[in-house]
Amino acid sequence: MRHLVWFRTDFRVADNPALYDAAADGAEVTAVYVDCPGQWQDHGKSAMQRDFLSRNLQALNEQLAQLGIALTVLTADRFVEVPALLAEWVEARGFDALYANREIGIDERRRDKAVQQTLTMPCRVYNGDCVVDHGSLTTRSGDMYKVFTPFAKSWLARVGASGYRLLPAPAALGEPLSCEPLSLSGERVSSEAWPAGEAAAAQRLTQFCQRSLRDYGERRDFPAEDGTSSLSPYLALGILSPNQCLAAIEAELEQLPFSRGEPGFVWLNELIWRDFYRHLLVAFPRLSMGRAFKPDTEALQWSRDDDGFRAWCAGQTGYPIVDAAMRCLKQTGWMHNRLRMIVASFLTKDLHIDWRRGEAWFMARLIDGELAANNGGWQWAAGTGADAAPYFRVFNPTTQGERFDAEGDFIRRWLPELAEVPARVIHAPHDWMDTHQPGHSYPKPMVDHARARLHAIAMFDALKDREAV
Ligand SMILES: Cc1cc2nc3c(=O)[nH]c(=O)nc-3n(C[C@H](O)[C@H](O)[C@H](O)COP(=O)(O)OP(=O)(O)OC[C@H]3O[C@@H](n4cnc5c(N)ncnc54)[C@H](O)[C@@H]3O)c2cc1C
Structure with a gap:
């Protein structure tokens, strides 16, 4: 028997149900990965995650070679091209079955359905x-x-x-193979801070x-x-x-x-x-399509404040914990969960900017960007999601900072202009800075939080009024 394993977001040989089953019963196994650089861009994913993916693809290649399994990388610009490409490649090689672990985004599911309809062999799909x-x-x-x-x-x-169920890596299927280095093309930002494999x-x-x-x-x-x-x-x-x-x-x-x-x-x-x-x-496939989980919240009147959005992205809001978090994201491609909640609340409930813009900004920067958690986190913070934060719960960026970065250590790490500010005033440093560092460049708070909070609540109350009409 000749089995093909199609790797997607499962760059591992251990606890990989598709690989494990494909290699059972002494079948001959070949592996394939289909790179879709255009789709990567359409999904707005980050150049750092692409770099990380490329390095992990190489690590997987080496692991598979040790098991006697050869990995081929095919390229199709977008998912729609995958069924024909795979069909041509597969049919020429005479495989008996295709094995893959499920991907859950709507585009991935449509692609997989089309592949299954195009290929003439059985396709076995697993939860991995x-x-x-x-x-x-x-x-x-x-x-x-x-x-x-x-x-x-x-x-x-x-x-x-x-x-x-925890599966071991399959036993070696043959002598180790030699493998050529693999590397994906396209825009990449170094992910070297994270060891691969x-x-x-x-x-x-x-x-x-x-x-x-x-x-x-x-x-x-x-x-x-x-x-x-x-x-x-x-x-x-x-x-x-x-x-x-x-x-x-x-x-x-x-x-x-x-x-x-x-x-x-x-x-x-x-x-x-x-x-x-x-x-x-x-x-709920609508979550993959940029739609709110709670349909009524589609009517929320978000602000189109482009300057506000730019200040948030750049970490120039005048709220130190928000700015430190956003600059950390920009430089490292990662952000702590507490900070993700704070900055998402700030964008949606202090600046009243559509959560979709924040979700996309995160996706384009994060090394760990993934649709389900990112969408879930954003809709939770915005109050539009499943089991979301109640609409009247609006994070106060100053008290959040005081509570979770009391000494200002995190803030000072990312905001060098606040290096000298004492801990007792670092979450609202403006008066101190005006006195001790006149001419400083740190911006004043771009919104008054108390007023912004009331406005956010009014936006949601307006939805209730619509229902009542
Ligand atoms: C606005 C927003 C956007 C987010 N975007 C992403 C994203 O794109 N990718 C992502 O993996 N996580 C996302 N999260 C969830 C969470 O912030 C990160 O998973 C976590 O910060 C990663 O750090 P860690 O690995 O040290 O997590 P740990 O605290 O060690 O948790 C272990 C693992 O559990 C999972 N996890 C933890 N918290 C959550 C959560 N709230 N929702 C879903 N899974 C969780 C992650 O896989 C994480 O690695 C987001 C959260 C928010 C509020």
Whole structure:
């Protein structure tokens, strides 16, 4: 038997269900990756993630070669060209079946459907990206959960009862192959700060579990600390699987924490959020199409303030925690979760700018950009999403800074112009700077938060009035 494994966002050989099944029963296995640079651009993904992807493709190539599996990279500009390209390549080589792990965006699903309709051989598709398979957790009426807590309860019950499946890498299928270096074309920004390959991801995972899993709940909200795992770039490209994260929790704690208050539960809960947003994306295709989860919020009257948007992007809003976070994103391609929430709230509820603009800016910069979590996070902050922050809850950027960066360490790291400002005034530094550093260049707060908050609430109240008409 000759099997073809089509790699997509699953750059790993361990716990890879498609690869594992393809290699079972002694079949001969070949691997293919189809690069679509035009589609990458259409999806607004970042040049840093493209660099990371390219480096991880090479790492995968080397891993596969060790197993005796050759990887070929094909190029089609966009997904629509993939079915014909694959069909031509595949039919000439006489494979018996195609194996792949599911991708969940609507364009990816349409592409896969077209591929299945075009190829004459069986296509076997697996869940390789969630602990619990998409669509398998439903309410009593058979629908996808729209609220996180009952979803999480159901997720925990399922994993508690059935466990999770963790697959080893397949055994070598032959002598190691030599492999040529692979590199993707197109715009790239260096991702060298993040070591490539599944061994690097596994090492980071183990280190995190040993050092930080137990006190993650206490430390995760402070951006100046190294309290979170920084595994998101690896999870986003499937260099690491969520099942491997569960296995690492178990290895560290000897069991999975199934209830709030147990050590490690808070981190597990984040992995459940990850599954939740991915399940939502599958159940509600409109989320892949730039549409709000709550249809009524499509009528929100967002501001078209381009200058405001530019100031937010550049980290020049006059709110230090927002500006430090945005400059960190620009320079590193990564941002701490607490800061993502603060800057997303600021854009949508202080500047009243459409969440879609923020979502796109993030996607174009993040090394861990991925549609489900990014869209979920933005719609949560904007108040348009599933289980979103209530519309009247508007983050106060000053008190958030005081609470989560009390000494201003994170702010000073990214805003050199505030290097001399004492901690007690760093979250509202203007008066101090006017006195001690006249002529400084740090901007005044671009909005009055209290007024901006009222305006945000009024925007949502206006929706209720529409309903009442
Ligand atoms: C506005 C906004 C945009 C976001 N965009 C993305 C994105 O494009 N890609 C992305 O991976 N995450 C995104 N997140 C979620 C979260 O901020 C990141 O996953 C997290 O900061 C990554 O850091 P970490 O790996 O140290 O996470 P940890 O705290 O160590 O968590 C472990 C893993 O759980 C998952 N996770 C954690 N929090 C969330 C969450 N709220 N939703 C979904 N999954 C979560 C991630 O895969 C993460 O790597 C976004 C959040 C917000 C508020």
